Amino acid sequence: MVKQDEDRDALAEKLILANQELAFQNEEKEKRASELAVANLELEFQNETKEKLAGELIIANHELAFQNQEKEKRAAELVAANKELQLFLNISSHDLQEPLRKIQMAASRIETSDYLALSEKGRVHFVKMQEAALSMQTLIEDLLTYARTNSDERKFENIDLGIIIDEVLDELKDTIEERNAVIEVIEICEANVIHFQFRQLIHNIISNALKFSIPGKPPHIRISADLKPGNACLNDQLKQDLEYCHIRIADNGIGFEPIYREKIFEVFQRLYGRETYKGTGIGLAIAKRIVENHDGCITATGELNKGATFDIYIPTLKKPQHG
Structure with a gap:
């Protein structure tokens, strides 16, 4: 009898343990089922996100293809426009200047x-x-130069800017001597430029400095050029991670009011009367x-009767050296 009771108790204990194990397994199954449900929801969400991203990618690819087509179209239109501009320049160069030449020849005979x-x-x-005929000739030449600046083939070469400055000073030799001007070249570096365009640029700025001098006061023009990293040029128009050739041309002439520092680069902008200072108002434009054209930047600062300074920044297309 005692043996049977012991066996019954042992079985009851095993049954309790089995029930506890079964309850634990059921809890684990419910937990796993819950986790599986969450995983399925997550998978469903991910699939929906993937489908959405795939749709957005298709749209983006279509947009990119459209933009590329537009760029190609614009590039073709630009090539055609440049050809038309070149044709116009060739015709204008003859049709505008030929009547003027005849006027000047007739005037020469009369004289x-x-x-x-x-x-x-x-x-x-x-x-x-x-004087009017000469002024008209200068205007036509300046307009043609302005129009050609963007249509000319861009052939860059690495050149010592001192060579270009010497060429310009030689061209302006008579005016420099006539005005008793002092030209001071402080420091010069090399730059990757379109030679004939850059000579025109330097010529325009120096000739302006000679022209807009204070009466009775010899012009003093200081020219310098050195290499600087973009982040040291104090100009937010420049790319900070590029190296630039910084050219500065400063004079002691009549200068200008600071409010005109951007306006002076516009076509036909004249701050002073034509009678006092001759010119077409196109040189700085x-x-x-x-x-x-050189992917650079030019700024002007000045003060009335205290001179003007022009800062030119041309990228060297090199990363600045550190340390």
Whole structure:
């Protein structure tokens, strides 16, 4: 009897343990089922996200293809426009200047053979006619130069800027001597530039400095050029991780009010009367376009009757060296 009770207790204990194990397994199954449900929801969400991203990628690819087609179209239009511009320039160069040449030739003949026969008033008008013809010739040449600046083939070469400056100073030799100007070249470096365009740029700025000098005061022009990293140029228009050739041309001329520092680069902008300072008002616009052709930047600072300074930044296309 005692043996049977012991066996019954042992079985009951085993049954309790079995029930506990079964309950634990059921809890684990429910936990796993819950985790599986969460995983399925997560998988479903991921699949929906993937489908959404795939759809967005298809749209982005279509947009990119469209943009590439537009770029190719614009590039083709630009090539065609440049060809038309070149044709226009060739025609304009002849059609605009030929009548002017005839006027100047006729004036030259009158000056040679009939000038003394003119009345005093007639001579005054004759001189004005010659000046107007010369002014028109200069305007046409400047306009053609401005228009050609973007259509010319861009052939860059690494050159010592001192060579270009010497060429310009030689071209302006007579004016420099006439004005008793002092040209001070402080420091010069090499730059990767379009030679003839850069010579035009330097010529325009130096000739402006000679022209807009204070009456009775010899022009003093300082020219320097050195290499600087973009982040040391104090100009937010420059790329900070590129190296630049920084050219500075400063003078002691009549200068300008600071509010005009951007306006002076616009076409036909003149801050002073034509009677006092001759010119077409295109020189600095040409200078700016040339700098832009070099992917650079030009700025002007000045103060009335205290001179002007032009800072030109041309990328060397090299990463600046550190340390």
